[in-house]
Amino acid sequence: MxxxxxxxxxxxxxxxxxxxxxxxxxxxxxxxxxxxxxxxxxxxxxxxxxxxxxxxxxxxxxxxxxxxxxxxxxxxxxxxxxxxxxxxxxxxxxxxxxxxxxxxxxxxxxxxxxxxxxxxxxxxxxxxxxxxxxxxxxxxxxxxxxxxxxxxSKGIPFWNSTLHPVLYIAYAIRGGIAVLVLTLALRGQELGGESGLLELWIGVTAVVIVLWVLEIQGAVSSGDETAKRSINDLLAGRLAVYFYGGTLLIGLVVPLVLTTGTIAPLSASILAVIGLASIIGDFFMKYSSIKAGVYLPVRLPHLHR
Incomplete structure (x- = not known):
């Protein structure tokens, strides 16, 4: 060491x-x-x-x-x-x-x-x-x-949530859609409306947002100070730049705005940006949530009577 x-x-x-x-x-x-x-x-x-x-x-x-x-x-x-x-x-x-x-x-x-x-x-x-x-x-x-x-992982309250498995499954599906969109874009193909891929991505993204809100709300309302510390690190502490800049801005806001077609038509290059931004955002989600893990404090009984 x-x-x-x-x-x-x-x-x-x-x-x-x-x-x-x-x-x-x-x-x-x-x-x-x-x-x-x-x-x-x-x-x-x-x-x-x-x-x-x-x-x-x-x-x-x-x-x-x-x-x-x-x-x-x-x-x-x-x-x-x-x-x-x-x-x-x-x-x-x-x-x-x-x-x-x-x-x-x-x-x-x-x-x-x-x-x-x-x-x-x-x-x-x-x-x-x-x-x-x-x-x-x-x-x-x-x-x-x-x-x-x-x-x-019982020793890390923020991770010890029943929503975590569902959140990871939803992110895997979202990442899979992004891979498919990126593949089509690299082939120079435009996305036909009949495929429903972008609509599916938006739907799964909505589920991800709801799960994140429930995860944060559950940690805050649990009364566990360790879980609250993890949330504070995510939202206002050492990991805030990764959460807001990576998970939210790059992973959610940028691709959602681009899917509307208001900034530019849904060309192959725009699809590539959507897919890549979604994948980058998924990485920062895992990075920030894993880094946010905080151990339960070790308190000696004779010091906390």
Whole structure:
């Protein structure tokens, strides 16, 4: 441990409300990158599969690969992943690793049965169908597990919310729509009104806004001072610039204004900005909410009678 990190640890331990840093700083920051990437990948695969966008599926698979690498970097020692995966009965982290594994294997089998890759396994084969199902199961698992990982953290009240899993699922769907929109834009294609993609994005975004309001209101009204500290860090403290500038301005206001078409017609370039801004906003949501985690204070009974 470096001198700076040691001093930071001592200062944190002296503070009554200690911010968690294990999953947010140094090597731990790769956990944020990993969760962000696999969440977008899961939503992107399912939406691209439904709308028949092969390019979107390829992009989603590549994002999942990057997310897997980020998780391995976070673990420091890759062999830890094998030990972690054995605890699937009790650990949501383990279930997430299994979901990513299913997705990677299933997606590869699916690609190898597509004509775009020469179909070495044969189009329409049983292996192709098995890969398709496995990738879908993996995607659904990746979408669901992340919120439960944080909800299970009893020592951090802000994370210990029943709304967290729903919020992460909604963000995965929103990210998936953004991937699909971005893919179409990179292809130079305009979005037909019959696709309903922008309307779906607006609908999911509305759900995300409601969930965020309920999450904040629940933390404030809970009476838990630690949860209130997390909300203060988000709205008026050390993370306010990321929350307002990244999550709200870039992730919500910019794409919502652009979807109206009042500033410029919905061309391919505007669609690219909408998709990219939405994805950037989703990253800042995960970054700020994870960084906002504050541990319950340790109070010795003989000092608080």
């Amino acid at each position: 470096t001198s700076a990190r040691y001093d930071q640890l001592i200062n944190d331990l002296k503070s009554e409300y200690r911010p968690q840093r294990e999953w947010a700083e140094g090597r731990g920051a790769f956990l944020i990158y990993g969760h962000f990437l696999v969440g977008v990948a899961a939503g992107g695969w399912l939406l691209s599969r439904y709308f028949g966008s092969f390019d979107g599926m390829v992009l989603s698979y590549l994002l999942a690969c990057l997310g897997g690498l980020a998780h391995l970097v976070n673990l420091a020692r890759p062999e830890r992943a094998l030990n972690m995966m054995l605890r699937y009965k009790t650990s949501w982290v383990s279930r997430g690793f299994w979901g990513l594994t299913f997705f990677m294997i299933g997606g590869l089998l699916y690609f190898l049965s597509r004509s775009e890759f020469g179909a070495p396994l044969g189009e329409g084969s049983r292996i192709s169908a098995a890969g398709d199902i496995l990738a879908i199961i993996g995607s659904l698992t990746m979408m669901c597990y992340m919120g439960f990982v944080y909800t299970a």
